[in-house]
Amino acid sequence: MTVSLSLLVAAAVLNAVGASLLLTRSLTRILLGAVVLGNGVNLLVLASTGSAGEAPLLYPYIIRNRVTDPLPQAIALTAIVITLATTAFLLAMAYRSHQVTGSDEISDDTEDRLVALRAEFLDRRGELRERYREARAEDGGADAEQRARYRAARKRLRRRVREERAYQARANDVSGNLWNDILGADPEDYREGRELGSTDAAGRPGPAPARVAGPSNDPEETGREPDSLPGEDSCHPPPDQPDDPEGAGTEGTR
Amino acid sequence: MNALVPLPVLLPLCVTGLKLAIGPRLHRFQRFISIAVLGAVLVLSVILMVAADRHGPLSVHLGDFAPPVGITLVADRLAGLMLTVSSAVTLLVLVYSLGQGMADRDDQAPVGVFHPAYLILVAGVSCTFLAGDLVNLYVGFEIMLVASFVLLTIGGTATRIRAGSTYVIISLFSSVLFLVAIAMTYAVAGTVNLAQLAERLQEVPLGARTLLEAMLLTVFAIKAAVFPLAAWLPDSYPTAPAPVTAVFAGLLTKVGVYSMLRTQTLLFPGHRLGDLLMLAALASMAVGILGAVAQTDLKRVLSFTLISHIGYMVFGIALAGRGSIAGAIVYVAHHITVQTTLFLVAGLIERRDGTTELTRLGGLAKAAPLLAVLFFVPAMNLAGIPPLSGFIGKLGLMRAGVADGGGWAWALVAGSAATSLLTLYVMAKVWNLAFWRDAPPGAEEEGLVLESAEDDDPDDDPDDGERPTGSGSGLPVPAGAVVAAGFLGQSITTTQRLPWPMVVATGAAVSLGLSYTVLGGPLTTFTQAAATELLARTPYIEAVLGR
Numbered sequence: 001m002t003v004s005l006s007l008l009v010a011a012a013v014l015n016a017v018g019a020s021l022l023l024t025r026s027l028t029r030i031l032l033g034a035v036v037l038g039n040g041v042n043l044l045v046l047a048s049t050g051s052a053g054e055a056p057l058l059y060p061y062i063i064r065n066r067v068t069d070p071l072p073q074a075i076a077l078t079a080i081v082i083t084l085a086t087t088a089f090l091l092a093m094a095y096r097s098h099q100v101t102g103s104d105e106i107s108d109d110t111e112d113r114l115v116a117l118r119a120e121f122l123d124r125r126g127e128l129r130e131r132y133r134e135a136r137a138e139d140g141g142a143d144a145e146q147r148a149r150y151r152a153a154r155k156r157l158r159r160r161v162r163e164e165r166a167y168q169a170r171a172n173d174v175s176g177n178l179w180n181d182i183l184g185a186d187p188e189d190y191r192e193g194r195e196l197g198s199t200d201a202a203g204r205p206g207p208a209p210a211r212v213a214g215p216s217n218d219p220e221e222t223g224r225e226p227d228s229l230p231g232e233d234s235c236h237p238p239p240d241q242p243d244d245p246e247g248a249g250t251e252g253t254r
Numbered sequence: 255m256n257a258l259v260p261l262p263v264l265l266p267l268c269v270t271g272l273k274l275a276i277g278p279r280l281h282r283f284q285r286f287i288s289i290a291v292l293g294a295v296l297v298l299s300v301i302l303m304v305a306a307d308r309h310g311p312l313s314v315h316l317g318d319f320a321p322p323v324g325i326t327l328v329a330d331r332l333a334g335l336m337l338t339v340s341s342a343v344t345l346l347v348l349v350y351s352l353g354q355g356m357a358d359r360d361d362q363a364p365v366g367v368f369h370p371a372y373l374i375l376v377a378g379v380s381c382t383f384l385a386g387d388l389v390n391l392y393v394g395f396e397i398m399l400v401a402s403f404v405l406l407t408i409g410g411t412a413t414r415i416r417a418g419s420t421y422v423i424i425s426l427f428s429s430v431l432f433l434v435a436i437a438m439t440y441a442v443a444g445t446v447n448l449a450q451l452a453e454r455l456q457e458v459p460l461g462a463r464t465l466l467e468a469m470l471l472t473v474f475a476i477k478a479a480v481f482p483l484a485a486w487l488p489d490s491y492p493t494a495p496a497p498v499t500a501v502f503a504g505l506l507t508k509v510g511v512y513s514m515l516r517t518q519t520l521l522f523p524g525h526r527l528g529d530l531l532m533l534a535a536l537a538s539m540a541v542g543i544l545g546a547v548a549q550t551d552l553k554r555v556l557s558f559t560l561i562s563h564i565g566y567m568v569f570g571i572a573l574a575g576r577g578s579i580a581g582a583i584v585y586v587a588h589h590i591t592v593q594t595t596l597f598l599v600a601g602l603i604e605r606r607d608g609t610t611e612l613t614r615l616g617g618l619a620k621a622a623p624l625l626a627v628l629f630f631v632p633a634m635n636l637a638g639i640p641p642l643s644g645f646i647g648k649l650g651l652m653r654a655g656v657a658d659g660g661g662w663a664w665a666l667v668a669g670s671a672a673t674s675l676l677t678l679y680v681m682a683k684v685w686n687l688a689f690w691r692d693a694p695p696g697a698e699e700e701g702l703v704l705e706s707a708e709d710d711d712p713d714d715d716p717d718d719g720e721r722p723t724g725s726g727s728g729l730p731v732p733a734g735a736v737v738a739a740g741f742l743g744q745s746i747t748t749t750q751r752l753p754w755p756m757v758v759a760t761g762a763a764v765s766l767g768l769s770y771t772v773l774g775g776p777l778t779t780f781t782q783a784a785a786t787e788l789l790a791r792t793p794y795i796e797a798v799l800g801r
Contacts, residue, residue: 003441022423022426022427027419030419030423034426037430038430041430041433041434041437042433044433044434044437045433045436045437045440047437047441048437048438048440048441050441071323071440071446072437072440075389075433075436075437075440075446078389078392078393079433082393082396082400082429085396085400086400086403086422086426086429089400089403089404089422090422090426093407093415093418093419093422096407096410096415097412097415097416097419100410100411100412100415101412101415101416106416106419106420107416
């Protein structure tokens with residue numbers, strides 16, 4: 001069996017492009033990746049025919065061994081139809097994702113975030129406690145100011161955990177309006193906050209933007225300007241300085 | 255008799271068409287035809303299973319094209335058994351979901367979206383079990399997957415869309431890989447008919463054959479959630495409505511296992527990649543069960559035990575002896591039933607208490623004794639306590655492993671024993687937390703592990719701990735990562751009295767699991783015969799190619 005090299009090269013390029021698009025976070029890019037990948041694989045299926053021949057129409061006097069094998073074409077047609085259906089579904093999903101979260105990017109698993117946050121929380125707390133005890137041992141007693149600082153830092157840490165949890169809990173909440181839940185509310189409603197019950201983590205009306213509404217992006221909580229690039233790290237809340245006692249101290253004297 | 259073979263695929267599809275034509279009207283009639291068609295599929299499956307047992311594999315060439323060209327559907331003993339178990343389970347889950355939908359009075363939604371998608375899923379699963387060629391297997395997978403996309407994201411809430419996108423992308427990738435494997439198979443062997451492939455692949459060079467085997471195994475391992483390819487499962491399953499999760503956990507992964515069983519025995523006898531499979535099986539068992547130990551949400555615990563118990567079936571397939579294949583078949587039937595039942599019970603718990611988070615549950619044994627019994631029996635069955643069917647399956651597999659006597663086989667026997675014990679541990683933990691202990695005080699307020707890990711500092715003043723009242727908006731916020739969601743994602747309705755169809759369906763599923771014990775003798779004989787048939791290969795090939 002001889003196969004046209006150009007077919008194989010084209011299939012390889014399409015597959016490579018499709019696969020790398022599939023690895024991104026944005027659903028729209030993934031959609032494009034799925035389409036390109038589907039085409040690449042269809043070319044591969046066609047390549048399994050071998051060299052091209054005449055059209056596989058069985059009229060009289062046709063020389064049967066010069067006809068192209070029609071079976072891979074049938075397989076490719078089936079695959080095209082299936083790709084079409086999947087693409088339509090992905091498109092709908094990207095649109096719906098945009099509607100409910102304000103972006104079509106896939107966020108991390110909430111349970112994964114929880115596990116990561118738990119580890120980080122315990123680490124940070126241990127560190128704080130360690131430092132506080134050291135300081136106390138040096139001074140030979142609990143200094144009121146230090147104590148206040150320590151407590152303030154701990155309080156912030158706890159608040160952050162609670163924020164995260166509230167965010168997660170709210171991500172699960174929807175309006176309860178059946179019609180909107182199936183068909184989707186008007187995006188305009190979301191923007192103006194008219195959609196009942198869809199509030200983000202901070203209680204602001206409107207859809208919770210997946211990344212901006214994450215914890216520790218509020219100037220009050222972190223003691224610094226809100227992230228100008230909130231999308232940089234969606235997996236873990238960015239490490240924020242004020243958790244350490246020094247930062248807490250400057251804030252406490254204010 | 256052969257004319258009955260396509261019906262398990264055709265009937266649900268036709269009824270789906272009818273339903274879509276009717277639209278959101280005539281709810282009683284719609285419910286009636288859904289149950290009627292699944293009941294009919296169950297009866298047909300039993301007939302097919304008995305017929306395949308008596309007269310050997312039944313095959314149908316659709317459109318009367320000669321075997322290697324047209325589409326062939328084959329029902330042998332294995333396919334018959336799988337069809338019977340799957341249709342029984344899908345029927346029960348449908349009754350359960352009707353109970354849930356009726357009690358919530360959201361009549362339109364389930365009938366309008368859920369029922370057609372569900373019936374298409376059943377058709378897809380049947381198509382996969384009956385497929386006689388690789389392309390038809392692919393099409394069956396796709397029918398099943400597209401329906402499952404709809405079911406998993408039903409309601410379109412933010413969590414379900416997020417969980418759904420992982421699932422959709424993974425499924426899409428495995429489908430593409432499957433197509434590549436089909437293209438390569440066709441290029442190498444010039445056919446996609448399984449029976450003809452079984453003959454022709456023997457003459458194919460060893461390297462090409464191993465490559466095909468590895469590709470098909472990868473595809474099916476993604477579907478079956480075997481360890482290195484299983485990370486998508488606990489991420490995507492727990493967010494769906496309870497009946498959907500139940501049927502997914504029970505059936506969809508087993509369809510992957512079935513395909514593995516079919517292709518490994520029919521196309522690649524001599525199991526060149528057996529050692530690799532054994533390694534994957536061992537890793538699945540270990541990683542899955544350790545994951546289950548770490549989880550605190552019942553649905554996630556069950557998802558992880560699902561992964562670990564897939565390892566048992568892969569173990570049976572990897573050994574590829576008569577006893578081990580028979581053990582794997584018993585285990586598939588047992589596991590479909592038990593896993594579905596456990597997820598149904600989780601749905602009942604969620605319905606009663608609004609959550610499946612174990613740290614917030616408690617006192618259920620006293621408050622709901624029936625629920626406790628419904629959980630206890632399948633939980634012990636999963637762990638493999640002797641009279642129950644889990645024990646029969648595990649015993650068969652371990653005996654086959656000991657008889658094989660290789661180093662890997664012994665490692666797997668030890669691994670499966672340890673996994674059984676750990677499963678028992680996990681189930682006992684769930685039992686203790688959710689059923690046995692008193693209801694945790696303040697569970698209403700805050701119950702997450704994070705919170706309980708928080709205030710144990712001796713240096714801390716009690717007065718500075720502001721009481722958690724939620725955040726930002728000042729509204730009380732329910733703790734717990736997986737907040738219960740109802741059928742279409744609205745906040746779940748909790749009721750002290752559980753709707754009777756849900757309880758009856760769960761009870762029936764529990765008794766189906768128990769019936770494998772009662773029918774243990776016939777079941778073992780049947781699976782031994784099925785394994786012999788699979789390993790002999792000639793009955794299948796002759797039935798299809800008509801020699």
